[in-house]
Amino acid sequence: MNYFNLQQMRYLFLVLSFCATNLFAQNSIQGEMTYLVSMDKNDFKKVENQDPNVSKRVNDLIKNSHDVYFILSFNKNESFYKKSEVLKNDAQGSLNLTEIMAGNNNTYYHNSQDNSNVMVMNVGGKDYIVSKPKVEWKLLKESKMIGEFLCYKAIVMNNTNDIVAWYAPSIAVNHGPNSFNGLPGLILELKNNKLSYLAENINLKPKKVEDISRPINGEKLTYEEFKKKFGDVFKE
Incomplete structure (x- = not known):
């Protein structure tokens, strides 16, 4: 009887050890990935203006826009999304509409x-911390390999724009690009209006992980307060 109990205890110990190891692995998940952000220029109608110079500038801006890169750093519970340092050091000097639409120098914390x-943005030299509303998703059965x-x-419910996301349940975090998150897996691809986000260089075992901390420096605004304060200037 004592031998049987000892065997049971050993088995229970092994099971608990296995569960604890798995739990630790899930809680300690961390990573970094790059999103390639591109703009569908065909979605833009040709701008016609009474001033031909204005029309030419706007159409040239659309035509000359190019793809940009953003970085998502994440752990089990938090993520931080920002423009790539390579992009910050880009010496082209011209305006890039894709970069502007993708968030430019704004950063995002989840x-x-x-x-x-939240979204952190600087307007006129002042920082604002804007609380974004929760994204309401509808999960679909359609699948594909990325x-x-x-x-x-998954698609966003009750939205005027077509927002489609593809998430990977095998990467058990609910983060994603920009302010899009809340799915049962990491978002690897997203189509939002005229922009597309595609994950590249997914690193789940980075040698160095960027510290992720909640933004605290800046005036706090709800999303409704943000829209009221700035109107359509930063319409998304």
């Missing part, structure tokens, strides 16, 4: 524990 979803990851489709 915390899955308290559902914080690289080595099986991904499932």
Whole structure:
């Protein structure tokens, strides 16, 4: 009887050890990835203006826009999204409409524990911390492979624009690009109006992980206050 109990205890110990190891691995997940952000120029109608110079400038701006890169750093509960340092050092000097539409110098923080979803932006030399509303998703059964990851489709509910995301349940975090998050897996691809986001260089074992901390420096605004304060200047 004592031998049987000892065997049971050993088995229970092994099971608990295995569960603890898995739990630690899930809680310690971290990574960094690059999103290639591109603009569908065909979605823009040709701008016609009474001033031919204005029309030419706007149409040239659309024509000459090019793809940009943004970085998502994340752990199990938090993520931080920002423009790539390579992009910051880009010496082209001309305006890039894709970069502007993708968020430019804005940064984005997400915390899955308290559902914080904020955008940090600078206007006129002043920082603002804007709380973004929770994204309401509808999960679909459609699936496809993105690289080595099986991904499932989701769409945003009650939205005037077509927003489609593809997320990977095997990467068990609910983060994504820009302010899009809340899915049961990391978002690897997203189509939002005229912009497309595609994950590249997914690194789940980075040698060095950027510290992720909640933004605290800046005037705090709700999204409604933000829209009221700035009107359509920063319409998304």
